[in-house]
Amino acid sequence: MLRGVRRKDIQYFLKWLDDPEISKPLDRYLPMSEIGEENWILEIERKKDVIVFTIVDKKTREPIGNCGFHKIDFKNQRAEVGILIGREYWGKGYGSEALELLISYGFAQLNLNSIASLVVSSNERSLRLHKKVGFKVQGRMRDSIFVDNEFHDMLYLDILRSAWQRRRATIKNKTLF
Numbered sequence: 001m002l003r004g005v006r007r008k009d010i011q012y013f014l015k016w017l018d019d020p021e022i023s024k025p026l027d028r029y030l031p032m033s034e035i036g037e038e039n040w041i042l043e044i045e046r047k048k049d050v051i052v053f054t055i056v057d058k059k060t061r062e063p064i065g066n067c068g069f070h071k072i073d074f075k076n077q078r079a080e081v082g083i084l085i086g087r088e089y090w091g092k093g094y095g096s097e098a099l100e101l102l103i104s105y106g107f108a109q110l111n112l113n114s115i116a117s118l119v120v121s122s123n124e125r126s127l128r129l130h131k132k133v134g135f136k137v138q139g140r141m142r143d144s145i146f147v148d149n150e151f152h153d154m155l156y157l158d159i160l161r162s163a164w165q166r167r168r169a170t171i172k173n174k175t176l177f
């Protein structure tokens, strides 16, 4: 399930972002602090172009990741997505389910027309995840991210509302609040 971010989620965010396997593909390279995370949460409350959800396990209500929109542009009906799942939960389908819920929220509630995502070309898991929920690679920004002493290409993926509408018949039994 997706729900709003709570102060107590900060401990989870810090733990996840301390994991280089998670922070590197997100281009996070500065040390994270509790105060920094608290400020970030306060900041997103004020911003009109950012929406963040905590992803929680439906049964246990335990936070397992977060996801959201940034650069929301209501005039042109577009936004970019971001997602992370705590490492212990990888490979169980949580990422796919959460991203599916997120884009459904974007199209059905925010009235977006286009949702984009930037993915490091070497991040195969994330590419697979995006393609699974209907994103398609539209462009490549060469050498645009520097990680582990080398440049990587960044791929630009997107999904249009029309493509999502064609797929939505398959979206069942998902809870969003």
Ligand SMILES: CC(C)(COP(=O)(O)OP(=O)(O)OC[C@H]1O[C@@H](n2cnc3c(N)ncnc32)[C@H](O)[C@@H]1OP(=O)(O)O)[C@@H](O)C(=O)NCCC(=O)NCCS
Pocket: 021, 022, 023, 025, 026, 082, 083, 084, 085, 086, 089, 090, 091, 092, 093, 094, 095, 096, 097, 117, 118, 119, 120, 123, 124, 125, 126, 128, 129, 132
């Ligand atoms: C990317 C991420 C959100 C995926 O979360 P997840 O819960 O593991 O996702 P899923 O379990 O739904 O798996 C997604 C797909 O990746 C595939 N996958 C798993 N391990 C893989 C690997 N080593 N290489 C390639 N694909 C892999 C899965 O098989 C699945 O595809 P399939 O269902 O068609 O088989 C998670 O790995 C993460 O948080 N990574 C770090 C942050 C990040 O990269 N965020 C995305 C930035 S754009």
